Amino acid sequence: MKSLCINPHRFILYACIVVLFQYFSGGFNTAHAANKLVVKIDYFTQEKKIPVALSNLDPFVTDKGWQGAILGIKDNNTTGAFTGQEYILEKTIVPLDGDVLSAYKKVLEQGNTLVVVNLPAEQLIKIMGLSQQRPLLFDVATRDDLLRQKLCQKNVLHLMPSRAMRADALAQYMLKKRWQQWFLVVGPEKQDQLFAAAVKRAAKRFGSKIVAEKVWDHTHDARRTAQSEVPVFTQGVDYDVLVVADERGLFGEYLSYRTWLPRPVIGTQGLIPTSWHQTHEQWGAVQIQNRFKEQTGRWMEEEDYGAYLAVRAIGEAVTRSQSADQKIIQEYLLSDQLALQGYKGRTLSFRPWNGQLRQPVLLAAARSMVAVAPIEGFLHPVTELDTLGFDKPETQCQ
Amino acid sequence: MRNLFFVLLLMSFFANAETVYVTLEKDNALAVIDPIVGKLVKTVPIGQRPRGIALSKDQKYLYIATSDDDTIKVVDTQTLVVTGTLPSGADPETFALNPEGNRMYVSNEDDNEVTVIDIPKAKVLTKLRVGVEPEGIAVSPGNRWLISASETTNMIHWFDIDTLTNIHNTLVDPRPRAASFTADGGQLWVTSEIAGTLMILDAKSKDVIKTISLQIKGVSKDKIQPVGVVIDENMRWGYVAMGPANRVAVINAKTFEVEKFLLVGERVWNLAFSPDQKRLYTTNGRSSDISTINLEDHQVVKSVKVGRYPWGIAVKP
Incomplete structure (x- = not known):
C-alpha cells in the first residue's frame, strides 16, 4: 500500500510518503502472526542543493539514504513475518527553502519516537537542541567529531564513522x-x-x-x-x-x-x-550489493548503508526485546547485547559513551578494496574497533 | 619382503576404497580424488560456479548446485556425465535431501526462499518463504524437521516436513551459516559466522541450550568465521570448519568443550566424513587443496591439491 500526501503549509511544503510493506500479508503460517506488534520508523531529510558538477563521471543521487532505509524495512518485515512484527516507514522531505524545525516539530507531534535523520550537521544540531521530548534519533549523514564529543546526546546515535x-x-x-x-x-x-x-x-x-x-x-x-x-x-x-x-x-x-x-x-x-564501497564484496557484502542494485539500479552509498543499519538495528532491538518502546529499544541498542550484522566481518554495536556505531572502516581505491581497519596488530583491551575514533577515556560527553 | 609390503598396501587400499568428489568454485569443475592414495584422479567441467554437492541415496548420482547456471546438475558417478538437471530456482548454493532421497530442499539466497523439489519427477513442489539470505539447510534424520538458517535475519526456521508449515523460529547469533542435526535428531548444531560461535539447539524445545565461543589465541577475531559443521554417528565428536582461521575445531559432543584446533589449509569451508567415519575431509578454498584428518588420533595426515577454490565435498564408498 502506498499513499502520497502533500501538505501545503505557509512556508514549507512537505511531502510524506507512507510505505507499508505488507510483505507477507497473504497466507503465511507464522507462529505469532495473530497479535502483530507495529513499529513505526520516521525518515526525516531535507532536499539537497545540486552541487556544481566537478566531474562528469558521477551522477547526483537524490535519494541517498532513503533507499537504504527501504531495504532495511524489507529485511525487518521478512523477519517480522516470523516473529510477529510489522514495520512501517514514513518519510518527510523538507524542501530546499523549507523550515526544518517546524517540519520536525510536526513529526514529533504525531508521537513518533524512532527517527532516522539524514541532515547536515548544522541542521541536526538545530533539531537536537529543540526537543523537550527526546525521540531516538539515528543520524545517518554527519561525520562531525563535535557531535560525538561536546555536543553528544544520549538519544542520538551516529551511524557514519566520524572524521x-x-x-x-x-x-x-x-x-x-x-x-x-x-x-x-x-x-x-x-x-x-x-x-x-x-x-x-x-x-x-x-x-x-x-x-x-x-x-x-x-x-x-x-x-x-x-x-x-x-x-x-x-x-x-x-x-x-x-x-x-x-x-x-x-x-x-x-x-x-x-x-x-x-x-x-x-x-x-x-x-x-x-563505511561502504562498491568494491566491497567480503563477508556476504556481495549479497546486499546485489539486492540493493536490484532495488535501485545504482550502487549503495554510505548514507544508504547507514540508514539500512539504523533500520536493521531497530529491527534487532525489537525482535530481541519483543518491544517497540523507545526506552527499551534505546537501552538495548546501547547495551553490549547488540550484535548487529553489517557485512563487515564483525558484529557492530554502539559506543555507550557517545552513541557512535563501532564498525570497521574500509580503505578503498576506486577499483580495489585495499585494507579494512582496524588493521591487524592495533590492539585494544575491549575491542579493536575502539582503536578508531574517540575512545571511552577521551570522551567529553556528559 | 618388498612384495609383502605391496600386498599389504594393496589390501589397505581396497579395504578403504572410497572416492572424494569436490566442487571447484573458480574452475567451474568437479574434482575426483582418491583420498587414500592422496591423488587427484580427474577433473571434469561441470557448469558455472559449482558449490553444494551430495550423493543420491543409491550412490549412483551426484547432485551439484551450479550457482551461476541457476540449476542443480545430476551427474552419473561412473561416467561423470551430466544426465539431467533439477529446477532449483535462482542462485542455488546449499541444499539438503530427505532420508528417503526423493526430496530436495534448496536455499535461494537472493529470493528469501527455499525451493522444494520432487527429485524423480524433477519438478518444483513448492517454495517456502524464509528470512533474508537463507543459507544453511538440513533435514532431521527421522524426517521430522526441515530447518533453514537465514543469515541476515539471524533465525533458524523450523518447518514440519510433512505439512511444510513454519512451526517455530529460533533467534540465533548473527550470520548463521551451516546447520547439522545429530544422528539421533535430538540436537541441531549451528555455526555463526561473525559472532564466531557454535550454538547447540535442542530439537524438542528448539531453544539454544549451549553457545560455544570459538576464539583462538593469537588469531584475530575477524578471521574466526565458523562455517561447515558435522557430528559423528556416535555423537562423540563434532567438527567445525573455521574459514579464514584455517583450522577445524574439534568439539567434545558430550561436554561441549573445545578439545583442540587442527591447522588445515587456508579458508577451510566444508567437511565430510569417510564412510567408515575414520577420516574427515576438508575443502580449503584459498590453498586449493583438501586435507585429511585421521579421527582416531585427531591428526592432519595429508593434503591433496585439487584445483581453484574447492567448496563442496561428498564421499562415496
Whole structure:
C-alpha cells in the first residue's frame, strides 16, 4: 500500500510518503502472526542543493539514504513475518527553502519516537537542541567529531564513522606501510579544516609526522590547470604520502600522478576511508550489493548503508526485546547485547559513551578494496574497533 | 619382503576404497580424488560456479548446485556425465535431501526462499518463504524437521516436513551459516559466522541450550568465521570448519568443550566424513587443496591439491 500526501503549509511544503510493506500479508503460517506488534520508523531529510558538477563521471543521487532505509524495512518485515512484527516507514522531505524545525516539530507531534535523520550537521544540531521530548534519533549523514564529543546526546546515535575514525583508519594503514612523513593538503572549506584536524590528531596518536601543510585555495575548476599547478604546489618538500582534505572533491582527484615527487595520495581522494564501497564484496557484502542494485539500479552509498543499519538495528532491538518502546529499544541498542550484522566481518554495536556505531572502516581505491581497519596488530583491551575514533577515556560527553 | 609390503598396501587400499568428489568454485569443475592414495584422479567441467554437492541415496548420482547456471546438475558417478538437471530456482548454493532421497530442499539466497523439489519427477513442489539470505539447510534424520538458517535475519526456521508449515523460529547469533542435526535428531548444531560461535539447539524445545565461543589465541577475531559443521554417528565428536582461521575445531559432543584446533589449509569451508567415519575431509578454498584428518588420533595426515577454490565435498564408498 502506498499513499502520497502533500501538505501545503505557509512556508514549507512537505511531502510524506507512507510505505507499508505488507510483505507477507497473504497466507503465511507464522507462529505469532495473530497479535502483530507495529513499529513505526520516521525518515526525516531535507532536499539537497545540486552541487556544481566537478566531474562528469558521477551522477547526483537524490535519494541517498532513503533507499537504504527501504531495504532495511524489507529485511525487518521478512523477519517480522516470523516473529510477529510489522514495520512501517514514513518519510518527510523538507524542501530546499523549507523550515526544518517546524517540519520536525510536526513529526514529533504525531508521537513518533524512532527517527532516522539524514541532515547536515548544522541542521541536526538545530533539531537536537529543540526537543523537550527526546525521540531516538539515528543520524545517518554527519561525520562531525563535535557531535560525538561536546555536543553528544544520549538519544542520538551516529551511524557514519566520524572524521576521527576515518583519519585513524588511514593512520593505522600508513603506519603499517611505514609511510610516516605526511604532506597535508587542506581545501578551502570548513569541513576540510575539520578533517585536517582529525588527520593531525591521528598523526599524534599513531606517531606519524606532518612534515608540511599547505592550503589549496585556488578557487577555479582544477580540471584544466592541474598539470601545471600541482607540481609547483608540491615542490620542495620530501614526504612519504600526500594526505588530502577535500570533502567536496574540488581538487583532490587532480593530485594523483601530478605531484612533484612520485607519491601516493590518501585521504578524501586516492585511498579513501569509508563505511561502504562498491568494491566491497567480503563477508556476504556481495549479497546486499546485489539486492540493493536490484532495488535501485545504482550502487549503495554510505548514507544508504547507514540508514539500512539504523533500520536493521531497530529491527534487532525489537525482535530481541519483543518491544517497540523507545526506552527499551534505546537501552538495548546501547547495551553490549547488540550484535548487529553489517557485512563487515564483525558484529557492530554502539559506543555507550557517545552513541557512535563501532564498525570497521574500509580503505578503498576506486577499483580495489585495499585494507579494512582496524588493521591487524592495533590492539585494544575491549575491542579493536575502539582503536578508531574517540575512545571511552577521551570522551567529553556528559 | 618388498612384495609383502605391496600386498599389504594393496589390501589397505581396497579395504578403504572410497572416492572424494569436490566442487571447484573458480574452475567451474568437479574434482575426483582418491583420498587414500592422496591423488587427484580427474577433473571434469561441470557448469558455472559449482558449490553444494551430495550423493543420491543409491550412490549412483551426484547432485551439484551450479550457482551461476541457476540449476542443480545430476551427474552419473561412473561416467561423470551430466544426465539431467533439477529446477532449483535462482542462485542455488546449499541444499539438503530427505532420508528417503526423493526430496530436495534448496536455499535461494537472493529470493528469501527455499525451493522444494520432487527429485524423480524433477519438478518444483513448492517454495517456502524464509528470512533474508537463507543459507544453511538440513533435514532431521527421522524426517521430522526441515530447518533453514537465514543469515541476515539471524533465525533458524523450523518447518514440519510433512505439512511444510513454519512451526517455530529460533533467534540465533548473527550470520548463521551451516546447520547439522545429530544422528539421533535430538540436537541441531549451528555455526555463526561473525559472532564466531557454535550454538547447540535442542530439537524438542528448539531453544539454544549451549553457545560455544570459538576464539583462538593469537588469531584475530575477524578471521574466526565458523562455517561447515558435522557430528559423528556416535555423537562423540563434532567438527567445525573455521574459514579464514584455517583450522577445524574439534568439539567434545558430550561436554561441549573445545578439545583442540587442527591447522588445515587456508579458508577451510566444508567437511565430510569417510564412510567408515575414520577420516574427515576438508575443502580449503584459498590453498586449493583438501586435507585429511585421521579421527582416531585427531591428526592432519595429508593434503591433496585439487584445483581453484574447492567448496563442496561428498564421499562415496
